[in-house]
Amino acid sequence: MLFRSRPAGPRRRRPLAATASAALALAAAALPLAAPTASAADPAPAGDTTVTVNPAAGLGTVGAAALGANTAIWDSHMNDPEVVSLYQQAGIGALRYPGGSYSDIYHWVDNTAPGGYVAPGTDFDAFMGTAKASGAQPILIANYGSGTAQEAADWVRYANVTKGYGAKYWEIGNEIYGNGVYGSGWENDTHADKSPDQYAREVKAYAAAMKAVDPTVKIGAVLTMPGNWPDGIVAAGDSGDWNHTVLAAVAHDVDFVSVHWYPNAGGGAQALSAVRQLPGELREVRNLLDRYAGADSANIGIAMTEVNSESGNGALTSRPNGLFAAEAMITALENGVFNVDWWDTHNGVGPITTVGGETDYGDMGMLSSGACNGDVCEPAVNTPFAPYYGIKALGALSDPGDTMLASGSSSAEVTSHAVLRANGDLSVLLLNGSSSTAHTVSLSYPGFTAAASAPAVQRWAPGDTGLVDAAGTATATSATLAPSSITVLTLHPKAGTGQAAATVGAPGTPRTTSVGANTVTLNWPAATGTVDRYEVYEQLGTTVQLLGSSTGTSATLYNLPAGSRHTVNVLARDQAGHLSRPSVPLTFTTGTPGDSTCTVSYQVTAGWGNGFVAGVVVNNLGPADLDGWTLDFDWPSAGQSVGSWWNANIDSTGQHVRVTNGQYNGHLAPNGGTSADFGFVGNNNGANPSPTVFRLNGTVCRTVS
The missing domain is CATH 2.60.40.290 (Immunoglobulin-like)
Structure with a gap:
């Protein structure tokens, strides 16, 4: 089993952390899309890696609070004016407060944390000044460990009634499963009963008290990440493990769930490789919500409110962790997370190592705190570390409202991520995880035709002073990626082509109304504009398969294998034949035959x-x-x-x-x-x-x- 021990010093993270429906038969043919041309004058050269982006395969919409960072009351630089500017430049849209495990000893009304250090100028109003100045949504952690439902309700009243801050997201406690119930006790919890049953009872009480003050607030419960300690463990006297016990009780009382992810994979290539586990782990979170919340599951979000590699070899401020930050955070968003928060803004110097020829300060922050370890000191306060540039690359990739798209790479060392922007542009992020090999990438975009103009290029590669403008270093169909680098390309569409030419909007999020062993019925909110028909496509990697079409906003899919999992999007086609951008995806699993022998x-x-x-x-x-x-x-x-x-x-x-x-x-x-x-x-x-x-x-x- 994996668990994190208590670190020394207040700066360390651990721990104090209705229209008529049409029947659709399964079609064998793949969706015929426009040829994947970029421009006639710019044919795709051969490369050692092929990247394909499919604008018909949507992975969801980027939300305003998608990219976030943790802040902490022990951080004396938390509200520096430079920090506001850095948040804005990176596209940080959410700030979590008051700081991991400190949340369960923190009392907002007098800005105290008995047993811990509170830096001057870090009270709630000061934090909100930074959040408002940077345009970020606060994500607030109500004190579960030593607080009460009344204290939390009073905080909601002060924040949203007295001050009018409009704070939307409120978690109940931090990592409460770390309160000793499973044998490791880093999280403060003064309740005599430390079981998941007690946490569930308290979550219901907190939610009722807080929503009585402001019914619009969103309440979040803490879950363990599937496949990570203590997932699956049943403590003595309990009837089930943490997730099953908590969700069985509160699934209809909460608006989101919060998970943390620290792969502890050893840093570098190992941490980057561990990101491949995230889709399956997040799918299991959604499966749990489906099981316990039923139809309400669609209204419950998933937030990954802490993430860092926490690698044992000290690769925390150096380039490998910057690559990890970008890959982990965008992968989480692509797999149904509405908010992902880096741990953290400033954290503090740790063991000094050398990684890839650069000094690594063992600091889990994305900005320097200016501290020293012996005679080795970090750079000036608020100097960005590598994770900041990884996150900033994601800010360059997308804006709130953009549609994430399925993309894929033929190389295990190159990953790709893409969005269809609100204005019809297509942005692609290419990450070369190899520390020694450059890769030449050939890009294709079935269904998207790029304009003849060269793409905008931003790059973070060894030798670059952060994320730099690298115009002219890539074309719409080819890019050479330096080792350990991130490149973001943004292409304009050719006039009159693709989703940019459609006169209809994306359909609303589809939902299942019945699921059988071989049939599934879906419905979805209508698209804006005059729709000729709706088309349902199944995602098959970077290709899509047309399952059928309907003139209404519902459909029944037939001939599906029993027990099979499918991810589909609904697209609207206008009267001129143009396809809209895809709906938010729906993933479902068919049942098994009720009349089996x-x-x-x-x-x-x-x-x-x-x-x-x-x-x-x-x-x-x-x-x-x-x-x-x-x-x-x-x-x-x-x-x-x-x-x-x-x-x-x-x-x-x-x-x-x-x-x-x-x-x-x-x-x-x-x-x-x-x-x-x-x-x-x-x-x-x-x-x-x-x-x-x-x-x-x-x-x-x-x-x-």
């Missing part, structure tokens, strides 16, 4: 973050005896595997698992007369979602709880 129950009975125990029960509901059986399933995540097992024999090939009966449970009587059970110890590197389809002797079974 077998059932399977799969239950995780224990977990410890990177491992788990599962029990499986198989029933034969058919009319005939089964003498000998096999059960096949596939892991949803590449990081899942079977370690050891009992009452059966298990073989695995990649993500596919085949189970054959054991010595004493090979006979399954008909009509559910007998069942076979077996279990195993599994491993998970990242999220641990349950398999969705089980086949008994080739028959798809009904999955039961």
Whole structure:
């Protein structure tokens, strides 16, 4: 299991931290889009890496509070005027206060934190001065550890009634699961009962008291990140782990959930590689919300209110962590997070190391605090460190209201991210994670035709003094990426082409109204403008597949495989044939057949973050005896595997698992007369979602709880 120990000194983060519907048949053909030309005068040269961006495959809309940073009451430079300017330049739209684990000892009314250090000039009104000056939305942490629901409600009254600050987002506590209930106690919690049940009861009380003052505030509950300690652990006397216990109680009382992510992967390439776990982990958060909130899940946001590599080798202020900051934060946003906050603005000097030829100050801040370790001192206060430039590159990539798009790279060392801007421009971020190899990228944009003008180029590469204007160093179809660099290209569309020419807006977010084993019915809010028809597309990497079209705002999709997961967008087509920008995506999983001749129950009975125990029960509901059986399933995540097992024999090939009966449970009587059970110890590197389809002797079974 992974956990973070208590650091020394107040500067360290840990811890005190309705129209008619049309039936749609599944189509086999891919969406025919316009040729991926950039301009006739600029043919795409060959490169060692191909990057493809698909404007029809939307990943969601960038929100005003998308990019954020943590602030802390022990930071004497928190409200420096230079900080406001730096926030604005980087596109920081959210500021979290009063500072990680300090939040659970902080009392806003007198700006005190018993047992901790509070720097002068860091009170709530001073913080709000910085937030308002920088144009950022505050994300405030109500004191759960040593506070009360009344104290939190009084804070809401002062902030939004007395002062009119309009503070929207309020978390209840910081990392409350770190209060000792699972054996590691960095988070202050004075409640006699430290269980997730008690936290859930208090969240309901806090939410009721705070919304009684201002019904518009959004209340957030703390969850553990799936696949990270203490996910899956059930403490003595508890009936379930933290996430399941809390959400079962408060799913209809909160407006968002807050998770933190510190991969502790060793820094450099390892931390960058760990970002690949994020989509699966965030998908599991959404799955939990779907399970416990039902239809309300669509109204509950996910915020990643702390992220940093927290790498053990000290790569914190140097270039590798800048690359990590960009990759982790944009990946989180692409996978359903509405806000992601870097830990933190200033933090303090740590162990001094050399990384890639540059001094790393072991500081988890994105700006220098000017502190010294021995005779080695950080640069002048508020000098940006590498993570600041990674975040600033994301600010250059997008603005609030832009649509994130699916993109992909043929190289494991090059990642790509893209947005369709509100004005029709297309921006692409290219990140070369290799510390030694330059890559030449060939770019294509099916469905988008670039104007003949050269793209705007911004770059952060070794030798650059921050994010610089690099006009002329790339074309619309080709870019050479220096090692350990980020390049942002912005292309204008050719007049009269693409989504910029559409006279209809994007449809609203689609929702499922019924989900069966092979059919799913969707509906969505209508697009603005005169719509000729709506089209539903499934994302298949960087290509899309047309599932069908409808003249109304609902559709039924047929012939879908049982237990299969799909991500779809709805686009509107105007009367001239132009497609709108895509809706916010919808991901759904089909069910399993209710009339199957077998059932399977799969239950995780224990977990410890990177491992788990599962029990499986198989029933034969058919009319005939089964003498000998096999059960096949596939892991949803590449990081899942079977370690050891009992009452059966298990073989695995990649993500596919085949189970054959054991010595004493090979006979399954008909009509559910007998069942076979077996279990195993599994491993998970990242999220641990349950398999969705089980086949008994080739028959798809009904999955039961």
